[in-house]
Amino acid sequence: MDRQTDNVTCATWHQNQKYFALGHDDGKVSLWNSGGTHLFSWWPHEAPVNCLAFRNDGGLPTILSGGDCAACSQYVPASDTLQELSQLYFSNLSDLSWVEWLTEDKFLTSDVQGNIDLHHFDIEQLKRRIKEGRYEDKERAHKTFTGHAGGVYMVRVKPGSHSIFASCSVDCSVKIWDTKSKNEPLLKDLEEHCGYVTVLEWIPSTDKLISASFDSTICIWDTSSGQLLHTLDKHKDAVTQISLSPNSEYLATSGLDGDVHFWSIIDAKYINSFEGTGRIIQSSWNPEGSKLVATSYKTVTILNVKFDHKARENRLKNLEENLEEMPKENNEIKSNRHNDRDRDLKGTILY
Known part of the structure; x- marks a missing residue:
């Protein structure tokens, strides 16, 4: 790697394994190819970058980053180089802990106060606003999911779904949500852990979810019924x-x-x-x-x-x-x- 990469706070790979991105403690996000060649750097944040997520598509990379705000950055060709177009989102009242794509143009953010927001990214609208000189960092959340009594560590979208996701928190709970539900988006409240729940993983092609906690246990859940299937201890x-x-x-x-x-x-x-x-x-x-x-x-x-x-x-x-x-x-x-x-x-x- 031929460029400064000190003070790296997070990293993620693109699904095609051709690119990876690094977040830095000075608010910088940098893009690299798999051979370790630096491609681009930009500074969408004024504080350390806490989390990153690539949008999994076949085009040029689109990267979500979270820290003091959320930033969605898409690369576009410009002459012989790359340039990025970024939309910033300041709906969160505290630092972000996680970012996750829900669909090709919608994503979720979670923060350390326990809020989860649903956002929309429209690259064509962003291009028009920039061209017309009307760009603003005032994109509001389309929907906010509240229910956790403490900071959210992670949100994970169920594989194959464009609406169902899970969240885990310092309140020791795991919650299952449906973004399409207008009246009650909270589907299940899974409470078995007695310590911070910090990691989640869906088992593909099933309704099963794995959660891990500071209480030293791992739980496997059936999210359709809310039943605890196994505890690994x-x-x-x-x-x-x-x-x-x-x-x-x-x-x-x-x-x-x-x-x-x-x-x-x-x-x-x-x-x-x-x-x-x-x-x-x-x-x-x-x-x-x-x-x-x-x-x-x-x-x-x-x-x-x-x-x-x-x-x-x-x-x-x-x-x-x-x-x-x-x-x-x-x-x-x-x-x-x-x-x-x-x-x-x-x-x-x-x-």
């Missing part, structure tokens, strides 16, 4: 990250206890663990699901992950047979016990 300190494998069959969880635990999604079975050298802050799979990167304050660890799929198939077959033999009212899978290690995971190798 092997961490000994706050859970900092959950990462679903690309095939959605396995979950990696990491925490301040320095451990990375691997679980089978379908039955919430504990598989294996990696003990790190310090507090794990982030963990993420590669696109093939063969490696997991875990980061602490000073160390980046790459785990080579190999699963014994035959062992998994045999175990699930036995589970299905056992469930068929049980009385119907007792068919609920109990997942709070993880003392017996599943051998789906053949090994983790430190690079």
Whole structure:
């Protein structure tokens, strides 16, 4: 990387993996290609950038950034260079904690006071206003969702949906919302955690949602009914990250206890663990699901992950047979016990 990248506060990749963006503590957002070449920098904020999100389309990058305000920036070709057009949104009364695209032209923001706003981005209207000299930073929120009693950590849109999203907060709750509902947008209020809920992850093509908390547990929910399906409780300190494998069959969880635990999604079975050298802050799979990167304050660890799929198939077959033999009212899978290690995971190798 051939340009200053000190004081980076957040980062995100474009879905096509051709670009990534960095947020900085001076309010700057910078765009890079996958080879580490700097493409563009701009300063939409006057305070540290807390969060970033690419719009997943095939055109030039459109980036959401959040800090002291929300900024939506789209790149347009200009001669032999790129230039960006940015619309700023100042509807929030406090710093933003998360930004997330809902549709191609609508996005959500959350702030540290517990508010969630729905905004609209119209690039053609922005171009007209700039051309006519009528640009203003006074775009109001189309809708505000209130209900959390404390700051919101994250909002996550349900995959395949253009209206349903989940939010989590320092009030220890998870809430499910529907932006299309005019009377009561709050669909479900999920309360089981007894600590800040900091991370959410939807399981694609299902109504299931995973939440992680400072109370050291991970919960798997059926959001259609509001039922808690499983509680994963092997961490000994706050859970900092959950990462679903690309095939959605396995979950990696990491925490301040320095451990990375691997679980089978379908039955919430504990598989294996990696003990790190310090507090794990982030963990993420590669696109093939063969490696997991875990980061602490000073160390980046790459785990080579190999699963014994035959062992998994045999175990699930036995589970299905056992469930068929049980009385119907007792068919609920109990997942709070993880003392017996599943051998789906053949090994983790430190690079």
